[in-house]
Amino acid sequence: MSEITGKLHFDGQLVDVAPTITLEFRKIPELTMHGRHDRAALIRSHSALQVSNPDQLIAVICETTWDGKPVPHDGKPATRKALGATRIVSQFLVKTDAPSREEDTDFPASAALRHIFQDAGIIDDRLSRAICATPEVSMDAPLTEPVTVVGIHMRRHVYKRVRGQGYRNPKLVACLVAMHFTPDARTPPYTEMYQNGQWLRIAEGRALFHSSEIGSERWGRNGDGARAVRDHIETALDNLVLPEGSNRVVLVLDKEGSRSIYPALDDNPFRTAPHPGRGLAHDGIDVATVRIAFGHHAARPATVYRDGVDNLTTMNPTYRRTLIFEKHHPHETVWMLTQQSRQQAGNSPMLREGNKRTRDDFSTLTYNPMNKDLHATSRIELTVPTPGSWRPGDLVAFIARQCDQAVAWDHRTLRPAPLHLAYKTDQDHPDFRSHDPGDGEAQDDEDDLS
Secondary structure, three states: OOOOOOOHHHOOOEEEEEOOEEEEOOOOHHHHOOOOOOHHHHHHHOHHHOOOOOOOOOEEEEEEOOOOOOOOOOHHHHHHHHHHHOOOEEEEEEOOOOOOOOOOOOHHHHHHHHHHHHHOOOOOOHHHHHHOOEOOEOOOOOOOOOEEEEEEEEEEEOEOOOOOOOOOOOEEEEEEEEEEEOOOOOOOOEEEEEEOOEEEEHHHHHHHHHHOOOOEOOOOOOHHHHHHHHHHHHHHHHOOOOOOOOOEEEEEEEHHHHOOOOHHHOOOOOOOOOOOOHHHHHOOOEEEEEEEEEHHHOOOOOOOOOOOOOOOOOOOOOOOOOEEEEEEOOOOEEEEEEEEOHHHHOOOOOHHHHHOOOHHHHHHOOOOOOOOOOOOEEEEEEEEEEOOOOOHHHHHHHHHHHHHOOOOOOOOOOOOHHHHHHHHHHHOOOOHHHEOHHHOOOOOOOOOOO
């Protein structure tokens, strides 16, 4: 859906993008304009926003304008909520001039298209090819049988204090996204989200999540609140319908997000608190659990000087390949996935400054390159509290490959695919900006790329 100034003949035009995918242009400026008007009535009055059969799916890209300043009664959150109530996912694109040269790329428009495909669950086969063996690609521990991976994202939502407004109780957000993988590299995973007491297509679940209040005051990190979260997750997992012939489920949780709710997934292996997926295991399903940590919650590999390779003066970090390191502790094995950092991969000389200097050397610079670490290596810590029937190393490789191939982008993400989708669904909620990040929740050392 787009407003094309001065080209009204585009209004109502249909463009077949691919088989079963049609792009329709509509000029509905009242939908996204700022204010408190009734957007639900606008949506009901436009046939382009009405599905004609249960299998049809509508996803909307709204073209907007913004001068970079806060807007009273911003139309974007209200539009996303109104569209979400009708199970329509949405993405917003700030209107800019088209590239002046034909060879130039409109990166914001490309990003918006990729994101709307991801949000709608239209996923290509790159992720499947990253985890499955193909005739032309040989890999260790490829996926050989169907498996469902469930990403369980949890976050404590603490409201910002606003002068003149009363105190608002914190909430806890819990998002579950399931991806059903097959060993066929040509078959993209079918993706679902748990919302309103049922598993829905990712687009419908995401839309309904965005139309509702963020989180729940009944949920928390301790006592009855933590039990309520665990009960919600168990109910969701018990309602999960596995594809025919599938009997394996892998649950992926962020260590920081699940702390105190699932104490057994913490660093202390002697805790006997409940694990997620108890009902599935009782029904004979092969359940495995993977815990991940990143940012300042994961250890940073130290740079080791190698004679004849490294520059001792600047300790130029030349070792940036994607690797998995294995570390055996007395009661737990930890794997470290190291990748080239986003900053190091950037073309800007300022972004690549971490290639040339050590931490202590940054203070000598006459400018501040960035407010985050500028080092060549990003890292993700993986542990396997319950491996099920998997060999732990094979399970780690399976999850690591989902971090190394983004869902709908050309690079990668910090989180494995289903956990990334759950995390992004929370981040894109219209009420997310009311969150005060100073509550101690995990903060990433670099942004996800899709």
